[in-house]
Amino acid sequence: MKKGAERVAELVASLGLIPHPEGGFFAETYRAAESVRAEHLPARFGGDRSFSTAIYFLLVSGHPSHLHRLHADELWHFHEGSPVTIHVLEPAGGYRTIRLGAAISEGETFQAAIPAGCWFGAEVLAPDSYALVGCTVAPGFDYVDFELGERAALLAAYPEHRELIERLAG
Numbered sequence: 001m002k003k004g005a006e007r008v009a010e011l012v013a014s015l016g017l018i019p020h021p022e023g024g025f026f027a028e029t030y031r032a033a034e035s036v037r038a039e040h041l042p043a044r045f046g047g048d049r050s051f052s053t054a055i056y057f058l059l060v061s062g063h064p065s066h067l068h069r070l071h072a073d074e075l076w077h078f079h080e081g082s083p084v085t086i087h088v089l090e091p092a093g094g095y096r097t098i099r100l101g102a103a104i105s106e107g108e109t110f111q112a113a114i115p116a117g118c119w120f121g122a123e124v125l126a127p128d129s130y131a132l133v134g135c136t137v138a139p140g141f142d143y144v145d146f147e148l149g150e151r152a153a154l155l156a157a158y159p160e161h162r163e164l165i166e167r168l169a170g
Contacts, residue, residue: 007081008060008130015056022121022148023065029134030054036139044071050140059084060130064123067149067169074114074137076100081131082124083108087168089119089158100133119149119158121168 011017017025032051041049059065067089076086083101101108114120124131151169155162
């Protein structure tokens, strides 16, 4: 298998990945043909949504997925590369990390769920490396359900996590 920058370039080209507003690169791979009508969803959605959506998401060392939150749960699935550390700030103030990767005996997991309303960001900590993951959202992703974290607001809400917020929020 190709390593590092060569593999990243190959994945970007072959999967048609483009820059994502939160960081990293992505390509939508699935959007359900059917939708859930707005009256059958919680009010936070404000409109109809596809049953589900999925993307490829590529992160490289030193270029994190910045803190953001969604109106829906998001499942992350590990495909290849180095482990990904997902940082989760819960609405009530809790903090946890998830290690997404293939080393199950070392506490990594192949998939993880991020609950709706949590602030989260991710990074590849191994130097000169990358990770290709998949993300599935249900009901389906819509940019109106996406909020990119603002540093000042996050610092006011989670002052005890200053170092993380300064690293992963704009």
